[in-house]
Amino acid sequence: MPYTPIIGALGYILSPDGKQVLMVHRTRDDDYHNGKYNGLGGKMEPGEDILHCLKREIHEEAGIECGDIEMRGTVNWTSFGPNGEDWLGFIFVVKTFTGTPQDHSPEGPLEWVNITEMSKLPMWEGDRHFLPLVFDGDPRPFHGYMPYEGNSPKSWSYTRV
Numbered sequence: 001m002p003y004t005p006i007i008g009a010l011g012y013i014l015s016p017d018g019k020q021v022l023m024v025h026r027t028r029d030d031d032y033h034n035g036k037y038n039g040l041g042g043k044m045e046p047g048e049d050i051l052h053c054l055k056r057e058i059h060e061e062a063g064i065e066c067g068d069i070e071m072r073g074t075v076n077w078t079s080f081g082p083n084g085e086d087w088l089g090f091i092f093v094v095k096t097f098t099g100t101p102q103d104h105s106p107e108g109p110l111e112w113v114n115i116t117e118m119s120k121l122p123m124w125e126g127d128r129h130f131l132p133l134v135f136d137g138d139p140r141p142f143h144g145y146m147p148y149e150g151n152s153p154k155s156w157s158y159t160r161v
Helices: 050-062 115-120 127-135
Strands: 006-014 020-025 040-043 069-080 085-094 108-114 142-149 157-160
Touching: 006 050, 020 115, 040 050, 050 085, 069 127, 085 127, 108 115, 115 127, 127 142
Parallel strands: 006 085, 069 142
Antiparallel strands: 006 020, 006 040, 020 108, 069 085, 142 157
16 A cells, blocks of 8 residues: 655744743644644645645744744654544744734644643643654754554654754
8 A cells, every 4th residue: 555644744833032832732622633732733735845834834823924944853653643644744843933923723722831841731642752852952853753553652763864
């Protein structure tokens, strides 16, 4: 069977002082991610590249324009999602932005969270594996593989180059 993942962008927007990150608390009852915190982003659409996807999604969800962006890595999530879809995610840090973030997105409220407190939030178990790599300051991007079974990762591996 050919590998045909959903391609998506996931962005972590830093506060001007670099100590907080803007997160969405997914609260819609019909949302597979209901109850969890996540960065902002979504699926890439035909006719756009991954950077335009990220910028579009962040504008749609937070009402801001991205400035300086750094790609931190990629994650290949297999059998993830309500129907066991495969996802290939591009993970970014948005270091600067213009505008004032909205208080609410279509997925739920937006909240500034201290980076040091992120691990205390309800989130996908797998996010706890790659989030330290997003914020560790190592300039090399990471490239990870995380197969899921049900709602939990079966394993996690990554390389850096």
